[in-house]
Amino acid sequence: MSEGMGTKKAEAKRKFRAGFVAVIGRPNAGKSTLVNRLVGQKIAIVTSKPQTTRNRIQGIVSKPGGQIVFIDTPGLHDGTTALNRQMMREVAAALEGIDVLLLMVDASRTLPHADSLLVDRAQRFGGKTILALNKVDRVPKPKLLPLIEAFHRVFPFAAIVPISALKGEGCDALVQEVLKNLPEGEPYFAEDEVTDQPERFLAGEIVREKAIRLTYHEVPHALSVIIDKYEETPRLLRIHATLNVERDSQKKILIGHKGEMLKKVGTEARTELEKLLGTKIFLEMFVKVVPDWRENPMHLRELDWHAQLEALAEDQGAGEEESDA
Numbered sequence: 001m002s003e004g005m006g007t008k009k010a011e012a013k014r015k016f017r018a019g020f021v022a023v024i025g026r027p028n029a030g031k032s033t034l035v036n037r038l039v040g041q042k043i044a045i046v047t048s049k050p051q052t053t054r055n056r057i058q059g060i061v062s063k064p065g066g067q068i069v070f071i072d073t074p075g076l077h078d079g080t081t082a083l084n085r086q087m088m089r090e091v092a093a094a095l096e097g098i099d100v101l102l103l104m105v106d107a108s109r110t111l112p113h114a115d116s117l118l119v120d121r122a123q124r125f126g127g128k129t130i131l132a133l134n135k136v137d138r139v140p141k142p143k144l145l146p147l148i149e150a151f152h153r154v155f156p157f158a159a160i161v162p163i164s165a166l167k168g169e170g171c172d173a174l175v176q177e178v179l180k181n182l183p184e185g186e187p188y189f190a191e192d193e194v195t196d197q198p199e200r201f202l203a204g205e206i207v208r209e210k211a212i213r214l215t216y217h218e219v220p221h222a223l224s225v226i227i228d229k230y231e232e233t234p235r236l237l238r239i240h241a242t243l244n245v246e247r248d249s250q251k252k253i254l255i256g257h258k259g260e261m262l263k264k265v266g267t268e269a270r271t272e273l274e275k276l277l278g279t280k281i282f283l284e285m286f287v288k289v290v291p292d293w294r295e296n297p298m299h300l301r302e303l304d305w306h307a308q309l310e311a312l313a314e315d316q317g318a319g320e321e322e323s324d325a
Helices: 003-014 031-039 082-094 116-125 141-154 171-180 199-214 248-255 257-277 297-303 305-324
Strands: 017-025 057-063 066-072 100-106 129-134 159-162 224-232 237-245 281-289
Touching: 017 031, 017 116, 017 171, 031 057, 031 066, 031 171, 057 171, 066 171, 082 297, 100 116, 129 141, 129 171, 141 159, 159 171, 199 224, 199 237, 199 257, 224 297, 237 248, 248 257, 248 281, 257 281
Parallel strands: 017 066, 017 100, 100 129, 129 159, 237 281
Antiparallel strands: 057 066, 224 237
């Protein structure tokens, strides 16, 4: 190998960039839609209802020149219940140790002023911040330019990128801007990895997504899904899920006349999960009334897969210590 070729390879290796990017925005700004598009497959559920995302989810994007770990977060809102407050703690946790903050704004709803809550987050972060103006396909250019100028005036963004997460417009440019602002370093995950969340958690989220989309307005925020059983066999994946609501009226809506609604939820969830996971699935669901579960710390812990993994690791560690003794 010539000295010149060796130098070029060394430079290429040094220029590889990798880092963590938190995606922060208001409810329904399109954060999950963006992360799903950039990752190339569905890792976060998407509905028209606000506050659908409840946990922070990492989506991994690997390119020849670098690796970006996007952290999808719940939408910024006031914490009126224990669940809401937990969701805002998820946002705070996502900001710890990140390299770049990606603010996301629904350009079709924030005209003509900069969002002061998001700007405040950027100011408190104090690091490199990129602004993604989403849904620009819905905004005439003469109305978009004043919004860009408004954000330019209030904060020194590393870049402001107009995009349409749904249609893909501007998304490649956004990735390039993010990569430019990441530090040089080795990748954090293998090239073929796309998320850190367990398939068990994703299964529960897909069930919740289908239930939200198919039921009345009063059900979505009062709905949680717990996976009680996730059993993999060579030919079949068995999933048992409990759908929790807060009132009997919500249970009736979710089950439907002669169980038709629940059957429809199950069929749609199973079909999508079979495509995502590449295996045949047996899905069994139960609906349970748990009054005020959104204020119950024990129930909220069951919904947080980060906490569940930590508890599992602690249990395994305790078991190893007992065996050593």
